[in-house]
Amino acid sequence: MSDALIEIKDVSKSYRRDHLEIPVLRDISLSVSEGEYLALMGPSGSGKTTLLNLIAGIDRPDRGTIRIAGVEIGLMGESELARWRSRHVGFIFQLYNLIPVLTALENVELPLMLTSLSQKERREHAELALRVVGLSDRMGHYPRQLSGGQEQRVAIARAIVTDPTILVADEPTGDLDKVSAEEILDLLGQLNTDFAKTIVMVTHDPRAAERARLVRQLDKGTLI
Amino acid sequence: MPLINLIIRNLFRHKLRTILTVLGIAIAILAFGLIRTVIAMWYSGIEASSPNRLITRNAISLIFPLPIAYRSAITAVPGVSEVSYAQWFGGIYIDEKHSQFPQIAVDGSTWFKVLPENRISDSQLAAFLRERNAAIVGVQLARRFGWKVGDVIRMRSMIYSGDWDFAIRGIYTGAKKTTDETIFFFRWEYLEEKVRQLEPWRAGHVGWYVVKITDPDRAAAVGQAIDARFKNSLAETRTETEQSFMQGFISMSDAILIALRIISIVIIGVILMVLSNTMAMTARERLSEYAVLKTLGFRTRHLIGLIAGESLLIAMAGGLIGISLIGPTVLGFGTVMARTVGAIFPIIGVSLATRTLSLLMALSVGLAAAIFPAWRTVTIEIAKGLRRIG
Secondary structure: OOOOOOEEEEEHHHHOOOOOEEEEEEEEEEEEEEEEEEEEOOOOOHHHHHHHHHHHOOOOEEEEEEEEEEEEEEHHHHHHHHHHHHHHEEEOOOOOOOHHHHHHHHHHHHHHHOOOOOOHHHHHHHHHHHHHHOOOOOOOHHHOOHHHHHHHHHHHHHOOOOOEEEEEEEOOOOOOOOOHHHHHHHHHHHHHHHHOOEEEEEEOOOHHHHOEEEEEEOOOOEEO | OOHHHHHHHHOOHHHHHHHHHHHHHHHHHHHHHHHHHHHHOOOOOHHHOOEEEEEEOOOOOOOEEEOOOOEHHHHHOEEEEEEEEEEOOOOOOOOHHHHHHOEEOHHHHHHHHOOOOEEHHHHHHHHHHOOOOOOOEEHHHHHHOOOOOEOOOOOOOOEOOOOEEHHHHEEEEEEEOOOOOOOOEEEHHHHHHHHHOOOOOOEEEEEEEEEEOOOOHHHHHHHHEEEEEOOOOOEEEEEEEEEHHHHHHHOOHHHHHHHHHHHHHHHHHHHHHHHHHHHHHHHHOOOOHHHHHHHOOOOOHHHHHHHHHHHHHHHHHHHHHHHHHHHHHHHHHHHHHHHHOOOOOOOOOOHHHHHHHHHHHHHHHHHHHHHHHHHHHHHHOHHOOOOOOO
């Protein structure tokens, strides 16, 4: 048995569009160690986001196995998988995906609603996460009152607040200006080095990929 | 931050849409409650009927009279404790528009004993019995026309000829909420006296007898005994409980009542469509957010709770506003009806059952409207939901 945190073996995935079956991933095998910072690169349609979704347990492979920390997530039922995601995965989206009617603090607190923490403890954890991303002075702000970079910081705080096993980021700088993108990449790097977070990031941006310690290229659903 | 906070904040994302939907539901529930109240008013006569009273009328039809001589024979039937009688007058006060209230000639000495729910003071009853053309009117009727004790009013009749002057000597009130307070009672002796003068061939008759019995459990047997007395006579009788008698009246309006019931159900169907549309739009717009919540680990029950909670709150708000408006609207409706076509519905009030049914309807609509959007949200794959972003 491997000591890899993420272990993907012979995974294939295809989507059905009308009557056509479109293969997206073909026999992918990949291992990611604990504390790794992996960047997945490749052209559009190469299957990066699909692979990320499979790792994060929000999609299921047609064939093959995905083990995270020794647990085969493909065998889990929907409800069990949802519980597993809430404990083990922090997701960072390209468009931040904050809930617009909640403040920064409430957005970060959201994943903690699924835990047994008290309201006071939830608040403390959320405040700490926002301090880590440098937004302690924006806690009461709504997403519309924040810049893109700040919104992504809130999203990162939401992703780390449950102290997940892995952080998955889908084009985290794709919608940001250069300065904000640098800040976000610095923050992700800091989470990897200072907090030993395992990060899997999908990106088009070579400058973002440079920050990762391991870069893998995908092309037409195959790792090259 | 409990989930209810998120539900409440979601409610106010599209304020105008939420307000319009709430108002739509409020108006529909108001219409539903109004219709149910009208139906309940129709049946209020049945509720007001007493189990220890029988009505004896001509077996052919209520429009045919019975001889006054039957009174002593009915009184002699075992199980009968008191007999009173009455006759329709068909009066026209001012004009036909103002005349939609019942005018009944009654036996003054027994009527208020047999129907004690029409409460009248002893002094007013004594004054009523002293004067032949005296009348006692319901408090609502007196209020409608501004009548007071001592007033003399003139009527004509669609049944009897001549002008009729009545002196109001008493105003009765209802002992129960369901008691009709819009009736104009006057003495049968006055009617008889004038009929003997003007149309003597019609004298000596009454419209129906009201029979008080000692034991309601023996109502059927007493009724059969009364009818048996007049078998093969020129005016055979039909005796039934007061409740059956009232139901007979209501059955004449069955088609209208069924139509009203169908309309009330259609109204509920319409608000279901309105709220379903709002919730479907809302869920479609937030599909990506629900996908994010699923990604974070929120489960089916959380998402159903968010959608159904929002739908229920909208429905409940609309329902409560609508229910709170039923009372004043019914009152206004009653006033307008009284001014235009007369006091067709004497009992103006919204029952607890109508309010409860209206609220239950609103909540059922709230739940039903959430079914499709919740199902759609729960069944969509997360990856597909996330792709709807931007």
